Amino acid sequence: MGAMPQPPAPRKTTGRPARISRTEILRTALRIVTDEGVARLTMRRLASEVGSTPMALYHHVRDKEELLLLLLDDYAAQHLHRPSTAPTEPRERVIAAATAIHEVLADCPWVVEVLTADDLMSKSALWFVEQIVDGLTACGLTLESAVHGYRAIWYYTAGEIVIRTTAAHRRAADDRPTYRERVFTDLDPDELPRLAEVSDRWAPLTAQDIYVHGLTALVNGLLARPD
Amino acid sequence: MGAMPQPPAPRKTTGRPARISRTEILRTALRIVTDEGVARLTMRRLASEVGSTPMALYHHVRDKEELLLLLLDDYAAQHLHRPSTAPTEPRERVIAAATAIHEVLADCPWVVEVLTADDLMSKSALWFVEQIVDGLTACGLTLESAVHGYRAIWYYTAGEIVIRTTAAHRRAADDRPTYRERVFTDLDPDELPRLAEVSDRWAPLTAQDIYVHGLTALVNGLLARPD
């Protein structure tokens, strides 16, 4: 869960009226991050886009890290909608909830910076976490094992996002051949026979989306071995 | 595989003798990163530690990103040792290879920055990748499915490192209560019954190391469902 810091502190009626609001700051920040990537989001840039000074921002957010967390919270709240009908079969409910979280995160590459800056996600994600934990218990796991299972799913999901996102980012910005290309052209088939055998299929193979495949395997494995 | 850029280009005998070497740069960088964390590794700081100027570094590495990748390559080469005896049972070989990679990465928190900056690991890790892919095929998967399985394992492993490392980092630097603490104290038991039920056990539960547990489940699931 990302740190959702205190709400803007209920507006007092005394004092100078605010010229910029936290909402406006977050809206602008989200636009910058969506259009140009998280690297381009600086406090100075953001300040000028909302027509203010860098220091005015610090009156609405504690620091840049809090800004990023608020941004993820906001994003999740807007995009993570509970389905009108969830599967009744609990195993399927687990898969569906994890896939929902994954889809939302996969659509905003900038989350990586935030994921690695905090441990979990927004309040909006709690319902999905509940679905996963509850689904696993409904399949026979103890509550403790279900929580562990949820964490394994979260590791897998976050890892997929982090790795795939940065790999894509790299590919885009890359003129020079990747390390993989260089290494895979001169594999020793005696030492690494399997890798040598797939070396020329590696790129298309690893370009395939295997999230659901791996997720299903993981969930099956978690349920087959309830300790 | 991290980008291992060209080796330092075989030393020519003409020209000025080098005052600093790539090896010396990497040794110093590794010390900084180990002692004080990757955030403290700046080109300027590194230059002064090797007794040189920032720009001298650019004669030995292309840029900071290449420096970090070289660092991971170096680290993996030094710490990722092939075991003298590997399990004969292929499923166990897969688990052992993944665990070996995980252990080395888990011991150097700074890898997170590098993992998210490139897609995979060093050349030294290839043997372990081979063990995983070969072990999975030996259990009956096609070569393609084995590669997909390897990727699922890699996502899970990288995710565990990234999430656990940054969570630990956060805990250390944190005075204010975490978002989880704030959220978990006022869960609605009607809406989120399972989470409410575990809310006070959540912290110790998620502090447990479940890497091997999840890995085993994932591998079992991958093998039980070879499509």
Next chain:
DNA sequence: ACCTGAACACCGTTCAAGT
């Protein structure tokens, strides 16, 4: 209460010049 200006203490990297 909210905002500003100036300053502090940094970054990575380029460029032109030295030896």
Next chain:
DNA sequence: ACCTGAACACCGTTCAAGT
């Protein structure tokens, strides 16, 4: 070939002051 000095174009954040 290797290294230096100075500069460019930035950062996040603090502090003291204004309205």
